[in-house]
Amino acid sequence: MGSAYGIKSLLIQQRIWVLTLNSYLPIPNIRDHSAYLCKNIFVARKPTYRLRYTNKLVEAGEAPVLRERVERIPIDPVVQQTYLEGKALLIDKPLHWTSFDVVRKLRSLLQIKKIGHAGTLDPLATGLLIVCTGKFTKKINEYMAQEKEYTGTFILGAVTPTYDLESEPEQQKDISFITPEMLRAATQQFTGDIEQLPPAYSAIKKDGVALYELARKGVTVELKPRNIFIGSFEITEIALPTVHFKVVCSTGTYIRSLANDYGVALGCGAYLGSLCRTRIGEFRIGDAVGMEGFMVNGQ
Numbered sequence: 001m002g003s004a005y006g007i008k009s010l011l012i013q014q015r016i017w018v019l020t021l022n023s024y025l026p027i028p029n030i031r032d033h034s035a036y037l038c039k040n041i042f043v044a045r046k047p048t049y050r051l052r053y054t055n056k057l058v059e060a061g062e063a064p065v066l067r068e069r070v071e072r073i074p075i076d077p078v079v080q081q082t083y084l085e086g087k088a089l090l091i092d093k094p095l096h097w098t099s100f101d102v103v104r105k106l107r108s109l110l111q112i113k114k115i116g117h118a119g120t121l122d123p124l125a126t127g128l129l130i131v132c133t134g135k136f137t138k139k140i141n142e143y144m145a146q147e148k149e150y151t152g153t154f155i156l157g158a159v160t161p162t163y164d165l166e167s168e169p170e171q172q173k174d175i176s177f178i179t180p181e182m183l184r185a186a187t188q189q190f191t192g193d194i195e196q197l198p199p200a201y202s203a204i205k206k207d208g209v210a211l212y213e214l215a216r217k218g219v220t221v222e223l224k225p226r227n228i229f230i231g232s233f234e235i236t237e238i239a240l241p242t243v244h245f246k247v248v249c250s251t252g253t254y255i256r257s258l259a260n261d262y263g264v265a266l267g268c269g270a271y272l273g274s275l276c277r278t279r280i281g282e283f284r285i286g287d288a289v290g291m292e293g294f295m296v297n298g299q
Contacts, residue, residue, distance in 0.1 A: 075109070075110060075111050080110060080111060080112065083110045083112055083133040083134055084112055084114070084133070084134045085134050085135060086132070086133060086134035086135035086136035086137075087132070087133050087134065087136055088118075088130055088131075088132050088136050088139065088143070088283075089106070089130070089131040089132070089133065089289075089294070090128060090129075090130060090283055090287050090288040090289065091106075091128075091129045091130075091131055091288055091289065091290075091291065091294065092126065092127060092128065092129075092285060092288040092289060092290045092291075093121050093125070093126055093127060093128075093129040093291075094126065094290065094291055095123075095124065095125075095126050096123055096124070097123065097291070098123050099117050099119075099120045099121050099129055100117075102117065102129055102131060102291065103115055103116060103117050103131060105291065106131055106133075106294070109294075110133065112133060112134070114133065114134050114137055115131065115132065115133045115134075115137065116131070116132055116137050116140055117129055117130065117131050117132070117140075118130040118131070118132060118139075118140045118141075118143035118144045118280070119143070119144045119148075119251070119280065121277060122164070122256070122275070123166075124164055124165055124166060124272075124274075124275070125152075125275040125276065125277065126275070126276045126277075127150075127275075127276040127277035127278060127285050127288075128277045128278065128279065128280055128283060128284070128285045128288050129277075129288075130143050130280055130283060143280060143281065143283075144251055145251050146251070146280050146281030147231065147248060147249070147250065147251075147279075147280075147281060148248070148249055148250075148251065148253070148277060148279065148280055149246070149247070149248045149249075149277070149278045149279035149280075150246070150247045150249070150255055150275055150276065150277050150278065151236070151244070151245065151246045151247075151275075151276050151278055152244070152245060152255065152272065152273070152274045152275035152276060153242050153243065153244050153245070153272075153273035153274045154242070154243045154245060154259045154262060154263070154270045154271070154272060154273060155169070155241050155242060155243075155270060155271055155272075155273040156175045156178065156240060156241045156242075156243060156263065156266065156268050156269070156270045157172055157173050157174070157175040157241045157268055157269060157270075158170060158171060158172045158173065158269050158270075158271065159171050159260060159263060159269040159270070159271055160271045161200070162199065162256070163199050163254075163256035163257060163259055163260045163271055163272055164256050164259070164271055164272040164273075164275075165271070165272070165273065169271065171269055172269075173267075173268045173269050174268070175240060175241055175268045177268075178240060178266060178268060180235075180238055182266065183235050183238060183243060183266070184235050186262060186265045186266050187233040187234070187235060187262075189265060190230055190233050190258060190261065190262065190265075191230050191231070191232065191233050192229065192230065193227065193228075193229050194227075194228060194229075194230065195225035195226065195227060195228075196225060196226055196228050196253065196254065196257050196258070196261070197223050197224075197225050197226075197257060197261075198223060198226060198254050198257060199254055199256050199257055199260075200223065226252055228249065228250050228252050228253045229249065229250040229253075230247060230248070230249045230250070230253065230258075231248040231249060231250075232246070232247065232248045233245065233246075233247050233258075234246045234247075242273060243270075255272060255275055256271075256272045259271055259272040
């Protein structure tokens with residue numbers, strides 16, 4: 001005999017949101033709940049970056065690229081064992097992928113449970129992402145604490161709420177007074193031991209809720225500065241309004257915040273145009289493999 005469970009309370013237990021469902025349905029076994037929900041109920045999840053990005057494409061009249069789902073091929077147990085024992089994978093994260101997208105894809109390809117990344121890259125950033133498997137997940141904190149190197153671009157003459165291109169530029173200002181000497185001199189105040197305010201749109205949590213979730217709801221949160229270290233901050237190319245840079249910094253540094261603070265120092269505003277992580281400790285982007293390459297050659 002099957003027991004009747006209230007779908008509404010069941011969904012609360014499962015921590016997912018239901019669109020519209022208030023009736024009670026018989027579900028034979030408590031273990032069948034997840035399978036039943038996946039097969040029979042449409043649920044509305046929190047809007048992910050990928051969904052927001054897809055919506056932007058649709059609004060702009062572009063068609064998102066839809067890839068055909070292919071059947072997963074079982075991995076060779078001998079190959080799988082090496083990942084279970086532990087590896088540090090150097091991945092060149094693609095643009096518009098979240099760091100968790102990479103972990104989720106590798107978990108599926110390798111068919112293992114113990115896997116995680118050593119330091120988040122924003123969806124609009126590319127570059128080196130260290131993914132640890134098996135026993136190497138114990139080294140994640142060690143890798144996260146290592147020095148980072150980034151290259152990228154700042155766009156001068158405006159700001160954005162997210163400090164990057166995920167939101168629209170606003171507060172446009174004149175940049176005709178900016179000189180190469182000013183650009184290079186302004187970097188000096190951002191080297192060494194400094195305090196930095198994290199972006200309001202960040203994964204830092206306040207009372208268990210990510211700041212970006214609160215920011216999207218219009219909730220203002222008092223941000224506290226964090227101590228960071230920037231070993232070097234170089235301007236490598238100037239093509240106004242675009243300024244190319246290279247930064248070597250400690251863990252916990254937000255390059256988006258550096259872009260915003262740099263714009264404040266110049267008096268014209270700035271936001272992050274592009275970002276690539278090129279090094280973590282001794283690991284370099286030149287030794288990393290792209291996701292497409294790993295999916296073909298990873299086994």
